[in-house]
Structures are given as C-alpha cells and as structure tokens.
Amino acid sequence: AQSVTQLGSHVSVSEGALVLLRCNYSSSVPPYLFWYVQYPNQGLQLLLKYTTGATLVKGINGFEAEFNKSQTSFHLRKPSVHISDTAEYFCAVTINTGFQKLVFGTGTRLLVSP
Amino acid sequence: DAGVIQSPRHEVTEMGQEVTLRCKPISGHDYLFWYRQTMMRGLELLIYFNNNVPIDDSGMPEDRFSAKMPNASFSTLKIQPSEPRDSAVYFCASSYYYRVTGELFFGEGSRLTVL
Numbered sequence: 001a002q003s004v005t006q007l008g009s010h011v012s013v014s015e016g017a018l019v020l021l022r023c024n025y026s027s028s029v030p031p032y033l034f035w036y037v038q039y040p041n042q043g044l045q046l047l048l049k050y051t052t053g054a055t056l057v058k059g060i061n062g063f064e065a066e067f068n069k070s071q072t073s074f075h076l077r078k079p080s081v082h083i084s085d086t087a088e089y090f091c092a093v094t095i096n097t098g099f100q101k102l103v104f105g106t107g108t109r110l111l112v113s114p
Numbered sequence: 115d116a117g118v119i120q121s122p123r124h125e126v127t128e129m130g131q132e133v134t135l136r137c138k139p140i141s142g143h144d145y146l147f148w149y150r151q152t153m154m155r156g157l158e159l160l161i162y163f164n165n166n167v168p169i170d171d172s173g174m175p176e177d178r179f180s181a182k183m184p185n186a187s188f189s190t191l192k193i194q195p196s197e198p199r200d201s202a203v204y205f206c207a208s209s210y211y212y213r214v215t216g217e218l219f220f221g222e223g224s225r226l227t228v229l
Binding site for chain 1: 118156157159162170205207215216217218219220221222223
C-alpha cells in the first residue's frame with residue numbers, strides 16, 4: 001500500500017523567504033504524487049501533480065515540486081513566499097493500477113509572517 | 115463552472131440526533147468521495163462512489179454512518195445517532211476520470227459539532 005510522510009507539522013518563515021515542505025512516499029509501483037493546499041475554513045485545492053514525464057513540476061501561485069525516485073521524495077518549494085501562502089499543505093499519493101484511493105499525509109501548516 | 119457544493123456549512127446538534135450532510139458534485143464528474151478531517155486522524159476517506167454506485171465503504175467508521183448517491187448530482191452522508199466523537203469537518207470531493215488523473219475537487223466542507 002502507498003503512504004506519504006510529511007516531515008514537520010509546522011513551518012514558520014518570513015515573507016520573501018524560500019520555503020521547502022518535505023514529503024516522502026512509499027509505493028511499490030510508480031506513483032502519482034500531489035500537493036494540495038487548504039486555506040482556513042476552506043476545502044483542499046490542487047497545487048500541482050506529478051504523473052509521468054518531467055520530474056520538476058510547476059503549479060499554481062509560484063509553487064514547484066521535484067519528483068526524486070531514488071530518494072522517494074516529492075518536496076514542495078517556493079522561492080519567495082507571501083503572507084497569503086499561509087495555509088496547510090498536504091502531500092498525497094496514489095497509483096494508476098486499478099482504483100487506488102488517494103492517500104494523504106498529515107499536513108504541514110505554513111505560517112508566513114511579515 | 116460551480117465547484118462542489120456542500121450543505122450545511124456548519125451544523126451543531128445534540129448527541130443522539132440524526133445528521134444529514136449534502137453534496138452536489140461538479141457536473142460531469144463520475145467519482146464522488148466523502149472524507150472526514152479531524153486534528154487527531156487527519157483526512158480519512160469514508161466512502162466513494164463511481165457512477166452513483168458505492169465502490170468502497172471500508173472507511174465508514176460504524177453502522178451509524180450511511181451514504182447514498184441517488185443520482186449523478188446529489189449525495190448524502192447520514193449519521194444516526196450522532197455522537198460527540200463524530201465532531202469533525204466532512205468534505206465531499208468529486209473527480210472526472212480519476213483513474214487517469216487522480217485529481218480531486220473538494221467542497222468547502224461541513225463542520226459538524228455534536229454536543
């Protein structure tokens with residue numbers, strides 16, 4: 001079965017700083033990987049996804065993530081964060097074999113301060 | 115296009131009462147998912163439907179929970195009787211061609227408080 005581990009439940013940075021949110025996955029077959037963002041009192045929305053092809057994936061709001069097969073990682077980063085990026089970020093994994101449910105990590109709360 | 119619509123957004127009820135949460139998926143989507151989010155357990159998949167048919171309800175915690183999807187544009191999650199430990203945010207999500215994309219579109223959630 002697939003799983004994801006998000007290191008760091010809380011991350012605090014200053015506006016304009018680089019942020020890196022870590023995600024490691026476990027999967028016996030090539031995975032599909034996702035990052036979702038949840039703003040306060042809202043549902044989750046897709047930031048970006050990796051299915052096949054280029055390992056560097058660019059998403060909305062200036063976020064990007066790199067699929068690293070050897071390190072089984074899919075870390076999310078943004079070179080310069082804004083206060084509006086304050087939210088909770090979830091890494092998720094599934095596979096394209098039959099139906100496999102999307103498995104979410106426990107989330108990382110990002111706080112961006114002025 | 116309207117997104118996934120959930121109602122009510124907030125529900126406060128007393129232990130033992132019946133609770134019904136409602137979801138309207140995005141038109142044309144063929145998968146519908148019900149998730150529960152709590153601080154302790156994070157996001158849990160309760161049940162999902164494909165073309166209105168329940169496929170996997172192994173995440174439904176107890177017989178007190180039931181879900182239906184009578185047509186492609188409506189689903190309900192019912193808790194009867196409700197208990198304080200059911201307090202959580204319940205999300206509905208829909209997807210088109212999930213087997214290929216794996217992408218879910220979430221509603222804004224229904225926050226349930228059981229006193």
